[in-house]
Amino acid sequence: MPPSPAKSHSLAHPTYRPDIDGLRAIAVLSVIVFHASPRWLPGGFVGVDIFFVISGFLISTIMFGSLGAAGFSYAEFYARRIRRIFPGLVLVLAATLAFGWWVLLADEFRQLGKHVLASAAFVANLVLWGEAGYFDTVVETKPLLHLWSLAVEEQFYIFWPLLLTLAWKRQHLLRWMGVAVVLSFLLNVGLVLRHPDAAFYMPLTRVWELGAGAMLAWVAWKRGAGAPALPGHQWMGAAGLACIAAGLAFIDRHEAFPGFWALLPVLGACLCIAAGPQAWFNRRLLGSRLFVWFGLISYPLYLWHWPLLAYARVLQDGFMDPPRAVRWGALAVSVLLAWLTFRFVERPLRHGGRRVVAGLAGAMVLLALVGAAAQMRWLGPRNDDPSIQAIMNASADWVYPDALKPFTFEGQRFERIDGGPRQVLLIGDSHVEQFRARALALAERRPQDVSTLLFATRGACPPIPDLIEDRDPICGERLAAALDLARTPAVQAVVIGGCWSCYFDVSQAPAAASAPPPPDHYYYRDAQGQRHMLRGGDGVPQSMAALGRLLAELRAMGKTTYLLLNIPVGPDFEPRSRLTGNRLQAMTAAPVTPMAPLPPSQAALHAQLRQLALDNGAIPLDPMAGLCRPDGLCVRADATGDPVYKDATHLRAAYAREAATFLDPALLAPAR
Structure with missing residues (x-):
């Protein structure tokens, strides 16, 4: 039976494991390579699922150590999350918003404001789920699209400590975690074919991935820090890496995901963690200097890489991939920015006191307010020419299925x-x-x-x-x-x-x-x-x-x-074919004849x-x-020059x- 918590409350600090940082490196490198060139690593997006397992393991390890010793402090837990998550996130959100003000058009900047607000409130997954559909903006041009996964994690951090605390008092912790994991997995499988967007973005369909890491943390905590390695731990590490490699190779974005396919990266991550730091593959590969270094900067690298790739596509008119050199160059810049963020922003603030926590929280609130102002059109972008706005209005003039x-x-x-x-x-x-x-x-x-x-x-x-x-x-x-x-x-x-x-x-x-x-x-x-x-x-x-x-x-x-x-x-x-100029300099909308x-x-x-x-x-x-008309000319603009089309194939x-x-x-x- 777990020991009773004492009256004084603090958070336990889990033993550092370099192999987990190495596993983070595999996760983040898989994701960024996939985003830069999906053909090179078709299943690279499963790196997010690896992150979920790691997060569930580490957070639950902290909680079990705290509940089993001095007790769990919600205030300290969320203060630590703010010091860990907010420094890099505030910086990336501010930079993304500032650059968006310079290069985006009116409807794009309004959507960016909406996403900044959603990201600051950690509900980006729910907002993106609501936007998903055939006429959603090209996803590759949403600079904050990747923050859906961070929102899922933060939502998990809200209810999971409550569940563990209540279950701890009733001494049925493993049972309740198992119930949550099974129900979440069944919901994921049940939705993935008929409602794939819901299965992808809903926090409830991802709980089983974080919960798998939590159950692994429970087993590790019950065995104790000095327990010998599990029998067969050497093959566990190898089998885990094999499962992850299979997921990267055989899963692609056309599969029904997460569904059953997500078992590969989740099982692989669990096996790698369960193998322990002394397993040969964990010690020699995951624990190597290179992998650990990428693991240490994995969070800011994840934050930076997607806005750089998205803006590269925006500058290509959003309808095509930038040249390969530009994409890989963006990744190289994101690695540099990630290291600078880790070294000069994250590390100095990670152990700050109440003032640091309050300052970071205040900065996030300020960003949310600026995002709201952009969404409400109180704050417009630099490229706010009325002729451009007319084209943007046409491009956004789609109402299905409103009022049905x-x-x-x-x-x-x-x-x-x-x-x-x-x-x-x-x-x-x-x-x-x-x-x-x-x-x-x-x-x-x-x-x-x-x-x-x-x-x-x-x-x-x-x-x-x-x-x-x-x-x-x-x-x-x-x-x-x-x-x-x-x-x-x-x-x-x-x-x-x-x-x-x-x-x-x-x-x-x-x-x-x-x-x-x-x-x-x-x-x-x-x-x-x-x-x-x-x-x-x-x-x-x-x-x-x-x-x-x-x-x-x-x-x-x-x-x-x-x-x-x-x-x-x-x-x-x-209508957008009328746009002329350069997003980095100035843009206008050229007039056209009303017929084509x-x-x-x-x-x-x-x-x-x-x-x-x-x-x-x-x-x-x-x-x-x-x-x-009988002469073969067809209407494309009305008498005032406004487009009658939404895009190249639909009427507004x-x-x-x-x-x-x-x-x-x-x-x-x-x-x-």
């Missing part, structure tokens, strides 16, 4: 607008979602006429059976549920739409990062399971035939069936889709009737709300 009510069918979460008894199901990708603004306008202006509208959509998921998007496993099951809903008697009409040019116009790649993935990521899978690629294969005619069969099937069931045709897409319609030519391949595809609809009993809904909500009248026959109840 969620509902669930066959385990899939869809959205609806309630109206009359006629139910219209809209199936497709973001090219259906872009017309939510028109649907809501009709519901507001003509509530007595609008049908009940059901949106069964997902960005970049083609609405054609057996047309596979190999990077998103949810597409297939979501479309299957949508089609089952379409076949129910409650649905009288079905609208099918998509970015047909993105899928079928294989003569050119998408024009911008905001477009769906290029056709290389799509293939048609026939009844024998054979793949027919859209680009470089016969996947396009196979997919078009499948679309025709789907339209005919729905029509044969008595459904009024509509095929939503394509809109013009391409670089000529991208429709690419001939898109005109041909438009005609082919129209005929496909007519041949299979569907009614074509034609956006180009209002967007394009303000334009769709007023101009997408071609949809009205499908959305309104038929005239009596």
Whole structure:
């Protein structure tokens, strides 16, 4: 039975283990190499999971030592966390915000302010989870994206000491830790396929990783500091490194992660720690000077590396990777900044007293206030030209699924607008979602006429059976549920739409990062399971035939069936292409003519889709009737010069709300 805590309270100081610093080095080097070049180390992101295990082990070791001796002091515990975490974090947040003020545009700086506020409050994981989605800003250009993991750790540090203290008094510590670990792991596995963003960012789905380290700390504490090495400790170290190496080699960002895959790095880290400092691999490799040095600077290195890489991408317009030399140069600079931060900021403040703690806490509050001012637009960036702001407004003008009510069918979460008894199901990708603004306008202006509208959509998921998007496993099951809903008697009409040019116009790649993935990521899978690629294969005619069969099937069931045709897409319609100048110096937005030519391949595809609809009993809904003139020129800006597009492939909500009248026959109840 654990000894009773004494009345005086302090924190225990665990014995220093150089091999754990070496394990930190593996974790941080894996992460930064992955971020610089994922092809070199496809599973490098699992370094974060190694960090979680280490943190759970060390924090719990401190707690067990304190609870078993003089007692646990919450005040001292959180003061120590502030002295450990805040110095480097305050410096990096301030530098990131200052550089962002210089180079970012209005919407980007506003988002940075939001992320500074979230990071200072240690809720960045929850904010990023809320932002995740098809039209989220390119993640590689979010300078504070990596701080989600720090937020998870700090949230763990809030409730874990409470759990351990309560369980300690009842002497069932290991049991309660085991329950928390098992429940967290099951939640992680249950969410990772259907709600991958939640599984990735939620603290509850990561507790099992930190808890695994905590249970390891319990075993080590019960055995005592002078206990002999565990039997087989030599092979434990080797097996642990092998598990970590397997995770780095065989896990990639396309896997359902964390899920079961996270067992590899978590088990590997646990085995390495359990092996002890005297195991050969731990002593000779993890405990070597080089690994220990990188371990000592691992925290500031983690803090610095991502803002440098993100800003390098921002300066490349955010849609492409910087040259390899720039990326690796950014890592070299981050190593230098990490050492300087460790040597001249962290170490001098780590053992400071109450004034240091108060000063660090005050600095964090000040940063949070500045971030809030940026988010509220009270503080603007240097590049705040009105012409640039007009483009930024267009780029941010996306409202799906605002004001839609969620509902669930066959385990899939869809959205609806309630109206009359006629139910219209809209199936497709973001090219259906872009017309939510028109649907809501009709519901507001003509509530007595609008049908009940059901949106069964997902960005970049083609609405054609057996047309596979190999990077998103949810597409297939979501479309299957949508089609089952379409076949129910409650649905009288079905609208099918998509970015047909993105899928079928294989003569050119998408024009911008905001477009769906290029056709290389799509293939048609026939009844024998054979793949027919859209680009470089016969996947396009196979997919078009499948679309025709789907339209005919729905029509044969008595459904009024509509095929939503394509809109013009391409670089000529991208508002950001009007930006000129240099972010490091000055930027302006160049004026453009209000019209741009429709690419001939898109005109041909438009005609082919129209005929496909007519041949299979569907009614074509034609956006180009209002967007394009007979001479082949199409609208890209209104009379005042403001863009009508959000990006290269989507209309902005303000334009769709007023101009997408071609949809009205499908959305309104038929005239009596």
